[in-house]
Amino acid sequence: MISHLPPSRLRRLPHTLTPLHRESWDSYVSRLAKANRISHLVLHEHINDRHRVHPAPLPLLDAISHLSGHPRDRLLKALPDLRTSDLVRGLPAACQLLDDGWHVQAVCTLCLAAKGVFTQARHWVPKDTRLCLRHGRWTDTYHTQFDVSLLPEIIQAQRDHRRLVREHGWQTVAIAMRQAAGWCWRWWDSRRFHKERDRRLKLLIPPGGGTYREDPRLVASSYPDIIALTGLLASPKLRNLPFTGRDRDFHLFISEVRARAAPGYRYEAAGVADPLARWIEEERYYRTLPNHPFPMPNEPRTHNPDTLEDLTRRLNAILAPESDSQRQCVSCGTRLKDASPRMRFCSTVCRSRNWRRQQRQRALRDASSSTKQAECPVCGTTWMVGSDRRRDARYCSHRCREAAFRQRKAVEDD
Structure with missing residues (x-):
């Protein structure tokens, strides 16, 4: 009688390591390979070999469990990218599946040294994480880390970034931050409003050192200005100020832009290539679309155009003579019924309000010219x-x- 032998399993490595909190599984396997003095490429190839176990391949979670000696539950709690919808049912509420709001980033080297780990590691963090607040080190790179404790505005920008994500959601903040970064870099490329960024950059770059466009020190020095503008664009109330139709709200929005990232900015003197002027013109069109103000990052801005019948009806309404029921007050928009064709306002109050508005606009134009x-x-x-x-x-x-x-x-x- 022939007895069936149990399927062979991977043998445990001589030296094992404790996985870090939210560490990626490839980072943990690389640390295991380094601790056992073998190549991490060889260990990765050995784990991913589908013919290493007979008669069926071993799942990735079981393979890492047998190599490290840690049970499956401990690995699922520490390594979030090994979790599946079936495996998270018995785990605590904090151990859920990862979504698009997370990404892999290098662990702070000082935090690793405090735990007795002196090798490089990577872990999963929210997308609003740029630096280690405990040690004041910039970690938003693969391995290059540097100290930013001499610039408290960068550390405060990290706290403001997390607050914005809590208030508005990471999708909204991601869109607003992409727009704010576009404004700032266009201004800086034209040598405008760059004094604060250059001041921070001089403290981060050693004497005699150079920089390039993707330099992490250049990104860190521009981080406070971008986050300040992100708070302006992520807030629905502040973002809506230029489109209320009131001059006071528009000038309040411009003053916020000056106070946050562009001191001395003048909208009246801005040309057609100015990023803020172009954004206002484009935003007026985007606000007519159904998925405004903030679509998902992967969702294109789409809208359903009017049919030919709708366009014909609207064109006839524009070309037709105005009737008394269609005419409106120039100031408040109230419909003017049974009124003279020469009448423009519904009352003397609206006429006075329109006169004062024209006076303010004339004063602002005179002030902008000086x-x-x-x-x-x-x-x-x-x-x-x-x-x-x-x-x-x-x-x-x-x-x-x-x-x-x-x-x-x-x-x-x-």
């Missing part, structure tokens, strides 16, 4: 006279006005 600047005597902030603030403004904010008042009172009391 280059006179004013400086706050308290904090030294500069602004364009008549454009950002009133012509007779002496202080940049109410806080500086109160500080000057307290200084005068202190002098009088003495």
Whole structure:
């Protein structure tokens, strides 16, 4: 009688390692190979060989379990890319499948040294992770890491990035960050608004060193400005300011752009190649599409065009003589019924409001043509006279006005 032998299994390696939290499985296998002084390519080929076990190949999770000596549950909790929909049923709620909001990044070398690991490793982190907040090291590269603790604005930008993801979701922040990066790099390529970025870059690059477009130090120095603009574009309320039809909201949006990443920016003097001016024109069209304001990153912007009958009907409505029921007030949009064809406003209030709006626009055009600047005597902030603030403004904010008042009172009391 012939007895069936059990299928052969992989033998355990002499030296085993504990997997790191959220480590990728290829990083763990590479560390295992290095600890046992074998080539990681040979070990990967041995694991992926479909004919290494008779009569059927061994699954990847079981193969790593037999090589390392760790049970399957421990590996599933530590190595998230080994999880499947069937294997996560018995795991805690925190051990779920990975989605598109995660990516592989190098582990901070100082964090590894604190755990007694002195080899390079990679783990799964959210896409909003750029640096290690504990040690202040930039880790958004394959292996190159450097210290950014001398620049606290970069560390604060990482905290702001995570806050934006919690508030608006990583898809919305990804789209807004791509748009903000496009603005900043076009400005910097034209040598505009680059002083703060160059200041940070000088602290990161050693004396005599050069840089290139994909240099991680250049990316880190531009990170605070990009995140500041991302917060402006990710917020639905702030993003909608240029399209409300009110001049006050539009100038508020421009002042936010100046305060965040482009000091001294003037929309009136911007040309057709300016990224902000082009974005406003394109956004006006995108807001007519059904999947606006934020489609998914992999979803194209699509819309259903009008049929020929709809276009004909709309064209006839435009070319037809205006009836009293179709005419509207120029100021508030209220329909004008039983009114004279020469009537443009529904009331004297709307006529006065329209006159004041025209006066403000004329004043802003006159202010934009001049280059006179004013400086706050308290904090030294500069602004364009008549454009950002009133012509007779002496202080940049109410806080500086109160500080000057307290200084005068202190002098009088003495």
